[in-house]
Amino acid sequence: PLDNPKTINLGKMLFEDAQLSKNNTMSCLSCHNPNLGFTDGLPKSASNKKGFFTARNSPTVINAGYATRYFWDMREFNLEKQVTHVIDDNLEFNTSFDTIIRKLNKNSNYQKLFKAAYGGIVKNDINERSISNAIAAYVNSLKSFNSQFDKYVRNEINEYPESAKRGFNLFMGKGACGSCHFAPIFNGSVPPFYVESESEVLGVIQGFDSINPKLDEDLGRMKNGLKADNYPFFKNSFKTVSIRNIELTAPYMHNGSFLSLEEVLEFYNLGGGAGMGLPVENQTLSSAPLNLSKQEIKDIIAFMESLTDIERFTTLMN
Known part of the structure; x- marks a missing residue:
């Protein structure tokens, strides 16, 4: 065990x-x-x-x-x-x-x-x-469930930023983030049984360049050496990782192309690689723009930052 x-x-x-x-x-x-x-x-x-x-x-x-x-x-x-x-x-x-x-x-x-x-x-x-x-x-x-968000939803604290509340609703609603990053881990473990981990084709680019984007060439899951995954629909497909403690884990994506959460949100806001006009095969992320405002992006980031388990990390560092 x-x-x-x-x-x-x-x-x-x-x-x-x-x-x-x-x-x-x-x-x-x-x-x-x-x-x-x-x-x-x-x-x-x-x-x-x-x-x-x-x-x-x-x-x-x-x-x-x-x-x-x-x-x-x-x-x-x-x-x-x-x-x-x-x-x-x-x-x-x-x-x-x-x-x-x-x-x-x-x-x-x-x-x-x-x-x-x-x-x-x-x-x-x-x-x-x-x-x-x-x-x-x-x-x-190494488990992290003592963030400001966790304490608030467990009724252990009364104060929680209004921006983070708006961000949670946007994360689960207009932003559609919660359709791949499933609560409560906010990763790709699929409810209700959480025994299957998902990957997604996002059309991740090389560096954050929305004017002249270039598709990352890493084939991902399709070429992981497993016969069961060697199919075209897994081309450029990568594991959906948890956003818990994401405030601490920059840079982002499998290739580390995005240096900030603002860049990550803007990438999704544009509809990923396909939304930027790249020929992404089988993109599982909708290419339709999310039309998130700058304030809405700030609110989603406020929610994600409220998932940082500072006390837990302090314990680990000590």
């Missing part, structure tokens, strides 16, 4: 330990910094090679347990197995579980902690599954 305190604490140590990478230079924190909402603040994440970057933006791992598909292209179905992709990737940890196991076995504290958490299950307590399970348990523990 992913709710064992012993495995969660062990997973936190592993999450922060650079020994998991080939040259002991990268840890999970390299791309998932608590100070930045467990992202890295870069358009595309830095790799283990100086001057080189990975293919995509680093998404937050907060509330990752409330999804059923992982990575922007949705190539993995399991939090534990997600760890393997990072360890194997030649731009990320670029190593193997066998190498990591040898390193951890040299540390008496790790031996003690793995035995306490996984002793008696198999012969060797430090193994591929126990490492992956511990990291997954820690990631699964």
Whole structure:
């Protein structure tokens, strides 16, 4: 199970330990910094090679347990197995579980902690599954439900900005944001059972240029290596991520093209790539302009910023 305190604490140590990478230079924190909402603040994440970057933006791992598909292209179905992709990737940890196991076995504290958490299950307590399970348990523990919005809807506080109230109504109504970012996680986990994670074709562009837009060339879900997803309607399709703590996680989109929430809202306001006149195949976002005023955009942003769980992040940083 992913709710064992012993495995969660062990997973936190592993999450922060650079020994998991080939040259002991990268840890999970390299791309998932608590100070930045467990992202890295870069358009595309830095790799283990100086001057080189990975293919995509680093998404937050907060509330990752409330999804059923992982990575922007949705190539993995399991939090534990997600760890393997990072360890194997030649731009990320670029190593193997066998190498990591040898390193951890040299540390008496790790031996003690793995035995306490996984002793008696198999012969060797430090193994591929126990490492992956511990990291997954820690990631699964990163939950954010104590924002100003949450406290207000639970009747724990009486004050809530009028602009955020208007923004919530616009988010769920005229802006149609809530038709893809489903409450209460505000991600693509589909109600009422929340066991399916959605992706969308938005026609994301390269940089924010509404005058001469250029479609991002990343094929996304269609080329994630899964036969079941290799269809034209998944071309340029990417996971719908949570907007919780979005105030902390700029830049935005899978390619980090949008530097501010104002740019994100303007992109949607114009109808995505197709609304800008680009030939986007199978765009799932309506190309019709939303006709949101500048004030309405400010109100939606006010609502989204009210989803920042500052107290929770302060706890994590301490």
